[in-house]
Amino acid sequence: MKKIIITISALLLITSSLLAGEVNVFSSRHYDSDVQLYKKFTSQTGIKVNVVSGKDKALEKRILEEGKDSKADLYITSDAGRLGAAQAKGMFQRSSSSILKKKIPSNFRTSYWYGIAKRARVIYYSPERTPASMLNGLRYEDLADPKYKGKVVIRQSNNVYNQSLVASLIQNNGSKKTAEWAKGLVGNFARPAKGNDRAQILAVAAGEADLAIANTYYLALMLSGKKGAEQKAAAQKVKPFFPNQNDRGTHMNISGGGVLKYAPNKANAIKLLEFLLTDEAQEHIVNNSYEYPMVEGVKANELIAQFGLNFKQDQKTKVSSYGKKQAEALKIMMQAGWQ
Numbered sequence: 001m002k003k004i005i006i007t008i009s010a011l012l013l014i015t016s017s018l019l020a021g022e023v024n025v026f027s028s029r030h031y032d033s034d035v036q037l038y039k040k041f042t043s044q045t046g047i048k049v050n051v052v053s054g055k056d057k058a059l060e061k062r063i064l065e066e067g068k069d070s071k072a073d074l075y076i077t078s079d080a081g082r083l084g085a086a087q088a089k090g091m092f093q094r095s096s097s098s099i100l101k102k103k104i105p106s107n108f109r110t111s112y113w114y115g116i117a118k119r120a121r122v123i124y125y126s127p128e129r130t131p132a133s134m135l136n137g138l139r140y141e142d143l144a145d146p147k148y149k150g151k152v153v154i155r156q157s158n159n160v161y162n163q164s165l166v167a168s169l170i171q172n173n174g175s176k177k178t179a180e181w182a183k184g185l186v187g188n189f190a191r192p193a194k195g196n197d198r199a200q201i202l203a204v205a206a207g208e209a210d211l212a213i214a215n216t217y218y219l220a221l222m223l224s225g226k227k228g229a230e231q232k233a234a235a236q237k238v239k240p241f242f243p244n245q246n247d248r249g250t251h252m253n254i255s256g257g258g259v260l261k262y263a264p265n266k267a268n269a270i271k272l273l274e275f276l277l278t279d280e281a282q283e284h285i286v287n288n289s290y291e292y293p294m295v296e297g298v299k300a301n302e303l304i305a306q307f308g309l310n311f312k313q314d315q316k317t318k319v320s321s322y323g324k325k326q327a328e329a330l331k332i333m334m335q336a337g338w339q
């Protein structure tokens with residue numbers, strides 16, 4: 001009897017997944033937690049999620065090379081600059097969803113791709129050496145001031161987070177001013193640009209620099225202890241400062257996804273995106289990646305919330321401008337000697 005019931009329930013499961021179908025996700029987000037999230041989606045909808053994870057370049061190459069034969073439905077990655085660049089290569093198709101439109105503020109989505117979570121690119125300092133009052137009113141623009149000579153660290157210009165930041169400066173201040181700014185900033189470097197975002201935070205903790213630019217979630221990741229005791233101790237020595245509070249606000253970026261041009265399962269891809277914007281999924285995401293939730297009402301993880309959630313976010317600069325100005329941003333950085 002038991003065997004029959006098991007067989008029947010297995011058959012039901014197979015039938016329902018055959019009816020519900022599947023969705024093929026290509027993701028460069030390297031979080032095991034995303035897989036748990038997809039499992040939840042499958043148990044709620046019956047839609048099977050097949051994940052291909054890898055580095056952006058490799059995923060993009062495969063999607064473009066396979067063209068019409070590609071089975072990829074949804075491309076999930078971080079940085080609006082990367083999403084915009086993929087869009088420019090014709091990788092996405094337009095998709096629309098009233099749910100996504102309602103939940104995602106207009107500056108964090110386009111008709112081709114949607115923001116799933118937010119991050120801020122902020123300035124880090126050591127409260128021991130630099131009292132917060134000294135930074136009052138600080139803007140990204142001020143980091144080119146000669147008074148910060150030998151004090152600033154940031155990663156290399158080939159990094160998309162930096163390209164998006166510089167793109168936002170071009171968008172707001174124009175090319176000429178941004179080129180001058182980049183030269184000033186490079187002149188203030190405490191060392192040639194190197195390392196990842198966490199390496200910049202470590203440099204401030206170690207006293208190699210006074211100010212570092214890095215994304216918010218890295219500090220929380222280090223504080224969580226997941227990167228080891230040494231990085232946790234270092235993270236405890238620094239604090240984030242949210243720049244440009246008296247004007248447009250702090251530079252914001254996103255993780256996001258878009259439906260691919262030849263997606264065989266477009267409807268399921270949209271369903272998965274909608275699921276990622278549910279409160280349940282948003283909570284799961286922010287508690288694993290330490291990003292900020294896209295959906296209002298969902299709380300950020302305490303490790304990041306402790307630094308304040310009421311800072312002014314740049315909602316004026318559309319994140320879709322990052323991809324559009326990316327090539328120019330890189331050119332400006334290279335010309336300034338930002339390696």
Ligand SMILES: [Fe+2]
Binds near residue numbers: 078
């Ligand atoms: Fe990152």
